[in-house]
Amino acid sequence: MSRDRSIWSKSGVSAAALAALCACSSLAARPAPYVLQPGHIDLERGPDGNTVILDTAQGLVVIDTGRSADHSALIVKQANWVRKPVIALVNTHWHLDHTTGNRDLLALWPKARLVATGAVSGALDGFLKRSREQSDAALADPKLPKAERARIERANAAMDDQAALVPAQPVTRDGPLKIGARRFDLHVANAAATEADLWLTVPDEQLAVVGDLVVAPVPFFDTGCEEGWKAALAAISAAKWKVLIPGHGAPMNRTQFGRWRTAFGAWLDCAHSQAAVKDCTDGWMKAAQGFYTDAEAPSVRLLSDYYVQQILRAPADKRMTYCRKA
Ligand SMILES: [Zn+2]
Numbered sequence: 001m002s003r004d005r006s007i008w009s010k011s012g013v014s015a016a017a018l019a020a021l022c023a024c025s026s027l028a029a030r031p032a033p034y035v036l037q038p039g040h041i042d043l044e045r046g047p048d049g050n051t052v053i054l055d056t057a058q059g060l061v062v063i064d065t066g067r068s069a070d071h072s073a074l075i076v077k078q079a080n081w082v083r084k085p086v087i088a089l090v091n092t093h094w095h096l097d098h099t100t101g102n103r104d105l106l107a108l109w110p111k112a113r114l115v116a117t118g119a120v121s122g123a124l125d126g127f128l129k130r131s132r133e134q135s136d137a138a139l140a141d142p143k144l145p146k147a148e149r150a151r152i153e154r155a156n157a158a159m160d161d162q163a164a165l166v167p168a169q170p171v172t173r174d175g176p177l178k179i180g181a182r183r184f185d186l187h188v189a190n191a192a193a194t195e196a197d198l199w200l201t202v203p204d205e206q207l208a209v210v211g212d213l214v215v216a217p218v219p220f221f222d223t224g225c226e227e228g229w230k231a232a233l234a235a236i237s238a239a240k241w242k243v244l245i246p247g248h249g250a251p252m253n254r255t256q257f258g259r260w261r262t263a264f265g266a267w268l269d270c271a272h273s274q275a276a277v278k279d280c281t282d283g284w285m286k287a288a289q290g291f292y293t294d295a296e297a298p299s300v301r302l303l304s305d306y307y308v309q310q311i312l313r314a315p316a317d318k319r320m321t322y323c324r325k326a
Contacts, residue, residue, distance in 0.1 A: 244257050
C-alpha cells in the first residue's frame with residue numbers, strides 16, 4: 001500500500017488532502033489502510049499529538065485525538081467523509097495533547113469504545129491535578145488573552161469529563177484485540193513515557209503506532225522514566241513492523257527508528273555525564289537532525305536544555321517519580 005503511504009511524506013496534510021485520499025481509495029479494491037492526521041509542537045498554543053485513523057468494516061478506529069478543537073474537527077471531517085462512525089478510540093497515553101479530543105468524538109459517537117491503560121486515573125490525582133491548579137490560577141487573571149483562556153478552558157473541560165478519559169476496562173497487558181473485525185496487537189509499556197503507555201502494531205499493515213515512546217523533536221520527559229522507556233524501545237525494536245508512527249513528527253522506517261533510538265541513548269548518557277547541558281543539547285540536535293525542522297530548532301534547544309537540567313539531572317528521588325508501575 002505504498003501508494004497511500006506516500007501522503008505521509010508531506011507535512012501538514014490538509015483535510016482536503018485526507019478527503020481526497022479516501023475518495024481515491026474508495027474506488028480501489030480496498031479503502032485507505034490508515035490515515036495520519038499530523039500534530040505539531042507549537043509551544044505557544046500547546047502541541048497536538050499525531051492521530052492515526054484506521055478503517056474497519058464496522059467503522060473507524062482513532063488512535064489519539066489531539067488537543068485543539070481544530071484537530072478534533074479534522075477527525076470528525078474525516079469520519080463524515082467516509083460516512084462511517086468512530087467505533088473505538090485508542091489513547092497511547094494520557095497526556096492531554098493526545099486525549100483532549102476524546103470528548104468531542106464521544107459526544108458524536110457515544111458507543112465508541114475507549115482503549116487505554118489505567119494510568120490516567122493516577123494522573124488525575126497527581127500531575128493533572130497540579131496542572132489544573134495552575135490553570136485555575138491563570139484563569140483568575142483578567143488580563144489573560146482570550147485565545148489562551150479558551151485553550152485552558154478546553155483542557156479543564158477534558159480533565160473534568162473523566163468518563164471520556166478513563167477506560168471502563170483498562171488494558172493491563174500485551175495481547176491481541178479485535179476491533180471491527182480488524183486485529184490489533186496491544187503492548188503495555190510500564191513506567192516509560194508515562195506510568196503506563198500503550199503502543200500497538202497492526203499486523204495486516206505492518207504498522208506500529210507508539211505514541212510518545214518515539215517522538216520528534218525531543219523526548220518529552222515530563223512524566224518519563226528512563227529505564228522503562230529504554231525497555232519499551234527495545235520491545236518496539238523487536239516487534240514486526242515496517243512503518244512506525246511516532247507521537248509527534250513524521251513516520252519512520254526501521255533505519256530512522258534505529259537512529260532515533262541511538263540519539264535517545266546518547267542524550268541520556270550525556271545527561272548523566274559531567275558534560276555541560278549545552279553539549280548534551282548540541283549532541284541531541286546533531287544526532288536527531290532530520291527529525292525536526294529548521295523552524296523547530298529553537299524549541300528543540302529550549303526543551304532539551306530544560307529536560308537535561310530540570311529532569312534528567314534532578315536528584316534521584318525526583319527523577320524516579322514515574323518509575324513506578326501505574
Ligand atoms: Zn505528546
